[in-house]
Amino acid sequence: MSAPLKLVVFDMDGTLVDSQAHILMAMTEAFQSAGRPVPEAAAILGIVGLSLPQAIEVLVPGIAESNRDAMVEAYKRSFRAQFAGDGSHALAPFYPGTREIVDRLAGEDDVLLGLATGKSRRGVDRIVEAHRMEGLFQTVQTADDHPSKPAPGMLLAALAETGCDAAHAVMIGDTSYDIEMGRAAGFRTIAVSWGYHAPERLASAEPDAIVDDAAGLMRRLDEIWGRR
Known part of the structure; x- marks a missing residue:
């Protein structure tokens, strides 16, 4: 058998x-796009593993769904932009x-x-x-x-x-x-x-x-x- x-x-x-370089940069840009103070790096890395909407909700308790979704899209745009060049492997x-x-x-x-x-x-x-x-x-x-x-x-x-x-x-x-x-x-x-x-x-x-x-x-x- x-x-x-x-x-x-x-x-x-x-x-x-x-991937922390990717994650920190994308999350920083997401918060800046929303006019919010950027959390400490440790706080951002602490939510790695959660799906992106849930991660935003942990970092911004009580955030409105529309604002959360806008930050999610800003994060995704940043992430895509990082891969547009030749540095994705090194990052x-x-x-x-x-x-x-x-x-x-x-x-x-x-x-x-x-x-x-x-x-x-x-x-x-x-x-x-x-x-x-x-x-x-x-x-x-x-x-x-x-x-x-x-x-x-x-x-x-x-x-x-x-x-x-x-x-x-x-x-x-x-x-x-x-x-x-x-x-x-x-x-x-x-x-x-x-x-x-x-x-x-x-x-x-x-x-x-x-x-x-x-x-x-x-x-x-x-x-x-x-x-x-």
């Missing part, structure tokens, strides 16, 4: 690639070792890969194209089609698309939203400490593990799969 397929789903921003570099993990897992016959991100489909496609990751992910779930994290819809859709069972699935992310989403979907969860949420905030979401580097992430996956 063959071993069951394993599904590994990654968050994108703060987990695979460091969102991989964290050390993360590309190597993706490539290694993509080469394993019993592993399927996925993305679950608060970005739009267009934003994901830009990052995937910039880093030449086309064809590596069997399922890609974005904010265009699902409620914001930590609702489990993205991961439930990933299971349905791949035919995998949650018992053999792992969610990897850098925010408490990722971990809460993974737990709600019945996934094992691994938090990475190099992203946008502090370790204590990650710990409060109760992941199965918190890892500090790519080597530690691969070791933890091997342990989950009984390879060690």
